[in-house]
Amino acid sequence: MTVLAEDAVLTMTINGEADLLHVRSMLRAEAQRAGLTLTAETKLVTAGSELARNIVRYSTHGQGVASVERLHRNGRHGVRVEFRDDGPGIADVEQVMRDGYTTGDSLGLGLPGSRRLVDEFSIDSAVGRGTTVVIAQWSR
């Protein structure tokens, strides 16, 4: 794991399961810094854990990058996290966003569940090009 701070962006490489712990810690710290409620913080950390695990499980060599950005808009603070990998990509994004779809032995809730936990969610993926998921959570 490496953490590079450049202005308001923190970048962390994900190389294996142990990095899930680092992602959770980083997101918790950023959520608290942004003044999120405990519920919003817990949802953000949980979504981040799901998305980081997806990278470890499904991307090439289990590698990817998580980048955190601090958001400010109309007096509210937020946390934006981008999870990016150069893995095999997803052929049918609509399919993986459905509850219960899985290629492994998981519950198939990682992506659709994460979307329900955060204020903003977007996914961009193409076969052979990798996958990028961006989530954001705001203070009230």
Added chain:
Amino acid sequence: MSDDIPILRLGPNLMVTLQGNLEDTTVEHIERAVTHEVARTRATGLLIDVSGLSIVDSFVARVIARLVAMVRLLGARSTIVGIQPAVAITLVELGVPMSHVRTALNAEQGMALLREPTGR
């Protein structure tokens, strides 16, 4: 992590405490250790204390549900105690199916549930 899994014996029941920021492999290790301990001690009840978990994602929830199913096959019923409110809200929105798992607010109420003659 091998011998430092906090499993407490309380009469015919066992209590295991999950706490901190857990790696997936640690969670699965605890699952195996508790299953073996239930079989070894012939426990009839298992309390799973998750009050020390500030997040429960779909992986951890799935392992807990699997543990409950396994010890049920061994003749012990389980109760999960101490789910933090923010974690409960998150689990419901995440969509993790936990309705078949018995829960109680805290260890004391969980023990009371395990003492009830009926139920599973």
